Amino acid sequence: MKLSFVGSCIGVALLLPVGVAHSQVHQSLKDVVQKVVLTNPEVLASWHAFKAAGDDVDVARAGYFPRVDGTAGVGKETLEQAGVSQNFRRNGYTLTLNQMLFDGFATANDVRRLDKARLTRYFQVLEASEGAALEAAKTYLDVVRYQRLTFLAENNYVDHRVVYEQLLRRAQSGAGRRVDVEHAASRLALAEYNLNTEAANLHDVVARYIRLVGEAPPKVMFAPARLSDSFPASKADAVRTAFRVNPTLRAAIANVESAQHELDGRRAPFMPRVDFKIRNESNSNYQGATTDRVNNVAEVVLTYNFFNGGADRARQSASAQQKNVALDLREKACRDIRQTLSIAFNDVPRLKTQLENVALQVSSIEKTRDAYKAQFNIGQRSLLDLLDTENELLTARRTEVISDLELSGAYLRTQAGMGRLLESLGLKHVEAEDAPDPEDIAGIVAEEVCPAETPISGLVDIKALTDRALAQINAAKTQGVPLASAASGSGSPWFSAATPEASQTEGTGSAMPATPQDSKASVMPAAELPAIEKLLHGRVVAWVAAWSARDYATYSGFYAASFSPADGVDRATWAKQREMRLNKAKQIKVDVTGLRVLEMGKDVFAVEFEQDYVSDTYRDKTTKTLQWVKTGEQWLIEREAVRPVRVPGTDSAPATGEGSK
Incomplete structure (x- = not known):
């Protein structure tokens, strides 16, 4: 096997004993991930399936x-x-x-099908490697977490034991109350219960660590450095990166191409x-x-x-349905990746803020605890006050530990969601000679298959809420209204008719605007619509001809200066990528059918159609919508959106004369 990571350790891994004794040698996250991926059965199985797929290509050839x-x-x-x-x-x-x-x-077609199947298996190797790496990283962080939580529970038990012993001795000497001893004994029992719970949790994650790594972790493990160096600048950037790199989506796209070649091969018996x-x-x-x-x-x-x-x-009909299955799985991969990555990315700023808040809370409670302890010793605070503060401090410290390691986990999950976890750790997937031809991989147009739509941010605008609170205070002072009444009655309602429009921030680049229901703008008379339909039909045909001819100058001239790419990239980046794609392709064939013209407003029309795109490296069928806007005397494209289209079972049926064999 040529899963080559920085310094192969397969031989060492096979010689390591599986035991329960804790290792005394510090293991970094990179070392643990490397060892797990090299020995993970799912990774090994996917690797052998990839090698077998290469032999299948030779069989067909x-x-x-x-x-x-x-x-x-x-x-x-x-x-x-x-x-x-x-x-x-x-x-x-x-x-x-x-x-x-x-x-x-x-x-x-059989060679092409199996070659794409080999490409699918290659990306499944990468997918299994990323999955094993993420599982290993999560287990590593869980061990660190429960080691720290167990340490906190031990200290909490010791603190409660000290208080209990002191109160017991006071009561025995006649200087203290017996009820305080009973209260302290109750809290001590709870501290012991919490300690046993944390120890059991630590035992469970150590068992999982041993299963994955093959040996017990050190008694003291340290949290790894956070993978923040190559962290994307925005959620949209993260999703776009995932749609270019994520092996799960790559495998699904290659599987669609394999299904298409199988469908093409079913014409041979005719x-x-x-x-x-x-x-x-x-x-x-x-x-x-x-x-x-x-x-x-x-x-x-x-x-x-x-x-x-x-x-x-x-057989031909069955193959058409199998392509539909592949398209459905590709769509599922798009949705799953977008959801998982969006959640992981949103967790990073949320946990950063949470960690800052918890650190402030811990500092404040520590000062309160110390003050209460001094006051308790001179009789100014009750035992209940002191013990409640100790428990509050323990809860805050536990939250701090959990938030700190969850933040590290959010960075890891974001990198894994993009398909770059191993890369961010400085590890490689496979040797260069085993990787498929880069030309085959580069031919996948992922951003057209999966538009990078991201949900709106889930972070709370604290500044806006603070300003709202201060405004309520000022209003109460000015009007002489009690603060509680102002706070309960002057706030905005929890719902608003404008909420849907106001929430359209991130991820709406590929959505076409709806026809305004109450717009005052005049629209084109119905008598003039057929002429506009013919004009826009002609513009679409000319646009397709320029695209098929790979004439970038003419092709780009169809797009308005206000054109906004669907995946959220800027216009210059989109133009550069599109020009590179047109120049790189040896041949492009685009067929459009079923054109439908929809009036969106004054001088704004949408044209929807089914598009069949074929190049030397890629083929797909989608439903595309172009929004045309009148600029001067020209109709230009202001926005475009795509979505997959299902392939009927008889789409690729042979023409007349082929019978029903």
């Missing part, structure tokens, strides 16, 4: 080469015919060569097959003749099936 067979036989033969009955010994051999000349592109055959046959005592019989044949053979019980048509 063998169909291009001639097949040579030889047979030889020896035996006895009895010949009976009118007036003759004879037994004789016969022997002979036959050599045949069969070269496929044309098979309806079955071999070509076409004739042409083979070139050579046969050399030599027999002794053939049909009783005492001389040798030699038969040499060279021929071109055409084979065409006229009826096969409808099996070929059924």
